Amino acid sequence: MTEMKLWQRTPASDYTAGLPIGTGRLAAMVLGNPATERVALNHEWLWRGESRCRDTQPRAHLLAAVRQLLLEGRYEEGTIRGAEAFGNISGDRDEPIHVDPYQPAGDLFFQLDHGAVADYRRELDLRNGLVSVQYEAAGTHFTRHYLAHIPSDLILVRLTANRRFGVRVWLDRVADEHCLARRERLILDGIFNAGISFRVQVRPHLRGGSSRWQEDVLVIDDVDEVLLAIDIGTSATGRSPQQECRKRRLQHANWEELVRDHQRAYQNLYGKLQLEVDVAAANLPTDERLAALRQGVEDPGLPLLFFNYGRYLHVASTATAELPPNLQGKWNEELDPSFRCDYHHNVNLQMNYWHAEAGHLQWTAKLLFDHVERFITHGRKAARDLYGCDGVLIPLQTDPWGRSTPQWFGWDVWIGGAAWLAQHLWWHYEYGLDMEFLRQRAYPFFKEVAAFYESYLIEDEAGILQIVPSQSPENRFVGGGDLPVTLCVSATCDVLLAQQALEYARRTAELLGVDEDKQQVWAAMVEKLPQIGTGRFGQLLEWNQDFDEFEPGHRHYSHLIGMYPGDQLDPEKTPELWQAARLSLERRLAHDGAHAPWSRVWTACLFARMGDGQQAWFHLLEQLQQYSSASLLSLHTPELFQIDGNLGGTAVVLEMLLQSYGGELQLLPALPAAWLNGQARGLRARGGYEIDLAWAQGALARAEIRPSVSGTCTILQAAGRYRIADDRGVSVEARRDGHRLVFDVSNERNYLVSPA
Numbered sequence: 001m002t003e004m005k006l007w008q009r010t011p012a013s014d015y016t017a018g019l020p021i022g023t024g025r026l027a028a029m030v031l032g033n034p035a036t037e038r039v040a041l042n043h044e045w046l047w048r049g050e051s052r053c054r055d056t057q058p059r060a061h062l063l064a065a066v067r068q069l070l071l072e073g074r075y076e077e078g079t080i081r082g083a084e085a086f087g088n089i090s091g092d093r094d095e096p097i098h099v100d101p102y103q104p105a106g107d108l109f110f111q112l113d114h115g116a117v118a119d120y121r122r123e124l125d126l127r128n129g130l131v132s133v134q135y136e137a138a139g140t141h142f143t144r145h146y147l148a149h150i151p152s153d154l155i156l157v158r159l160t161a162n163r164r165f166g167v168r169v170w171l172d173r174v175a176d177e178h179c180l181a182r183r184e185r186l187i188l189d190g191i192f193n194a195g196i197s198f199r200v201q202v203r204p205h206l207r208g209g210s211s212r213w214q215e216d217v218l219v220i221d222d223v224d225e226v227l228l229a230i231d232i233g234t235s236a237t238g239r240s241p242q243q244e245c246r247k248r249r250l251q252h253a254n255w256e257e258l259v260r261d262h263q264r265a266y267q268n269l270y271g272k273l274q275l276e277v278d279v280a281a282a283n284l285p286t287d288e289r290l291a292a293l294r295q296g297v298e299d300p301g302l303p304l305l306f307f308n309y310g311r312y313l314h315v316a317s318t319a320t321a322e323l324p325p326n327l328q329g330k331w332n333e334e335l336d337p338s339f340r341c342d343y344h345h346n347v348n349l350q351m352n353y354w355h356a357e358a359g360h361l362q363w364t365a366k367l368l369f370d371h372v373e374r375f376i377t378h379g380r381k382a383a384r385d386l387y388g389c390d391g392v393l394i395p396l397q398t399d400p401w402g403r404s405t406p407q408w409f410g411w412d413v414w415i416g417g418a419a420w421l422a423q424h425l426w427w428h429y430e431y432g433l434d435m436e437f438l439r440q441r442a443y444p445f446f447k448e449v450a451a452f453y454e455s456y457l458i459e460d461e462a463g464i465l466q467i468v469p470s471q472s473p474e475n476r477f478v479g480g481g482d483l484p485v486t487l488c489v490s491a492t493c494d495v496l497l498a499q500q501a502l503e504y505a506r507r508t509a510e511l512l513g514v515d516e517d518k519q520q521v522w523a524a525m526v527e528k529l530p531q532i533g534t535g536r537f538g539q540l541l542e543w544n545q546d547f548d549e550f551e552p553g554h555r556h557y558s559h560l561i562g563m564y565p566g567d568q569l570d571p572e573k574t575p576e577l578w579q580a581a582r583l584s585l586e587r588r589l590a591h592d593g594a595h596a597p598w599s600r601v602w603t604a605c606l607f608a609r610m611g612d613g614q615q616a617w618f619h620l621l622e623q624l625q626q627y628s629s630a631s632l633l634s635l636h637t638p639e640l641f642q643i644d645g646n647l648g649g650t651a652v653v654l655e656m657l658l659q660s661y662g663g664e665l666q667l668l669p670a671l672p673a674a675w676l677n678g679q680a681r682g683l684r685a686r687g688g689y690e691i692d693l694a695w696a697q698g699a700l701a702r703a704e705i706r707p708s709v710s711g712t713c714t715i716l717q718a719a720g721r722y723r724i725a726d727d728r729g730v731s732v733e734a735r736r737d738g739h740r741l742v743f744d745v746s747n748e749r750n751y752l753v754s755p756a
Contacts, residue, residue, distance in 0.1 A: 597645025
């Protein structure tokens with residue numbers, strides 16, 4: 001079973017129960033009300049723009065005093081001074097946050113006058129991204145289709161019935177003190193105070209019938225079919241909203257042909273990975289299945305649906321986009337959304353992309369890299385202004401304008417964002433082995449990040465390079481003061497990020513055969529970084545000392561990034577630290593940790609990385625039960641959708657099926673018992689591999705390995721006996737090295753691994 005439909009018997013009770021569609025540039029939430037429908041509309045660049053030119057001010061002269069306090073162990077005072085020096089634009093804790101909020105564009109409304117409704121069904125088909133609403137009313141069968149049409153980059157709404165019908169259509173937007181809006185029929189124009197302008201425009205296509213205007217409402221009578229083509233334009237990127245809207249229009253209104261064209265484009269993006277699991281089909285609506293799961297009814301197909309849904313949401317957030325998914329992907333109805341619906345660089349944006357390379361959505365990474373590069377120019381100025389450093393500084397949280405300003409007093413004195421984002425450029429190389437990408441895009445950024453560390457790290461009397469100020473994102477320890485984050489010296493997260501960033505720069509220079517002197521500098525710096533230690537409970541230290549944790553069940557696992565998503569911790573190379581990391585995770589959970597959707601799926605990813613499929617499965621189910629809406633959108637609070645829980649959930653499943661750290665393949669490393677039989681096609685692995693897997697009774701039945709380069713393939717944990725043959729049926733000699741199976745591969749052949 002593939003589990004490719006979400007459906008319900010009722011309209012959405014609120015926004016988070018809606019069904020999302022999107023082209024990437026545009027997005028819409030379908031609520032499905034049969035009487036008066038509201039389709040909530042978004043454009044990826046529709047941020048107010050009031051603060052798009054904000055800037056940093058010189059404060060590097062304050063750094064030495066803050067460092068001195070922290071090095072002396074005066075953490076509370078050092079934290080306060082650091083927050084005042086570098087904590088937001090003015091250093092004033094009462095300064096308003098200057099991150100622009102992501103904004104709704106407006107709403108499309110339409111109204112059919114047909115009385116009571118029966119046999120209602122609302123569904124999203126993940127095979128093509130088509131939302132449909134069907135029902136009976138007074139003997140008439142009504143059908144509505146909603147499609148984010150990728151070829152035209154428009155939102156389409158189609159209304160039909162088995163008889164002629166009438167409908168009223170209009171646009172509106174909620175009252176907004178920050179925005180001057182004007183409606184003229186099916187055009188809505190808006191401009192934000194000191195910000196950007198935008199336009200929402202609807203072009204109707206009618207088959208039969210007639211139309212007339214009642215003020216700004218389009219009244220359509222006696223029609224066979226209504227097709228509404230919705231576009232949105234903004235002034236964010238230099239064009240006028242009108243120019244953006246003029247670029248796109250439907251060439252025809254033949255619905256069947258439009259759907260065929262869309263499905264071809266959609267499947268080319270979504271359809272290169274398929275996962276099937278032999279579990280019983282569920283005939284209940286999605287919301288009823290979720291309710292039953294919460295009551296203890298087993299439903300092993302629901303996590304499969306959640307996996308496919310995460311990939312769908314990612315495609316719907318990126319297909320025609322210029323920006324990566326923000327905290328809510330591209331869907332938001334609030335004028336003042338939580339966290340500004342922004343980009344958080346201390347796990348949330350990264351988690352949106354944890355699944356992309358392995359999950360055959362690597363093409364979406366370009367948007368993330370564009371986002372990173374958008375910050376380089378101002379990030380250089382910010383590094384110089386705030387810390388007197390070379391290289392680039394990328395802030396903890398921000399918007400799309402490329403301004404590297406600290407924003408949130410007490411939270412954002414952190415320098416690890418650029419290093420953590422660099423991980424994704426390295427992954428893109430590891431999975432695809434694209435040397436031109438490494439040369440043209442990755443290495444220039446790695447050098448910027450390394451240059452920052454070269455000028456930021458300070459050597460202590462013992463010759464150790466310390467990171468000061470440092471923090472473990474969003475966490476604090478006892479004795480560190482009352483601000484929400486304690487500044488310190490060389491938190492484990494920062495040390496691991498510096499280590500991997502410097503290694504990316506060194507290894508890339510080595511691969512490209514350039515900058516031999518820099519290679520030596522970076523290697524020496526890595527050797528002089530602080531050693532990661534363990535605490536009195538055997539746990540992995542989160543800070544430079546074994547402090548008492550203010551919140552032992554804290555939602556962040558920043559000190560565990562060396563286990564996942566990083567790879568510095570390893571069960572063979574660093575067994576003691578590996579076990580200490582697991583103990584840290586278990587201690588967090590014993591104190592009611594993982595109390596956020598993204599934290600819960602990070603927990604599941606960590607257990608999957610450790611090969612514990614049952615614990616990974618348990619926490620994936622907890623994500624569904626505790627943090628999902630009726631339409632499986634991830635909820636940070638009962639009302640707040642946050643997409644990282646959805647996309648991180650997709651990463652959990654991929655981590656269960658295939659791991660490839662260091663380019664060594666581990667097949668089915670954390671397969672849950674609930675998925676005894678199944679197959680996956682189109683998985684990607686580090687080292688340039690594409691892999692199909694099939695398993696039966698919890699054991700590997702078949703693996704097809706397709707290498708993109710010739711070389712040596714290594715399969716980890718290959719304890720059983722396997723036969724390896726190429727695509728001609730010729731046996732391939734394999735060498736056993738402990739629990740590793742090693743064999744030579746050619747990029748001109750595919751290789752079949754099966755039990756001997």
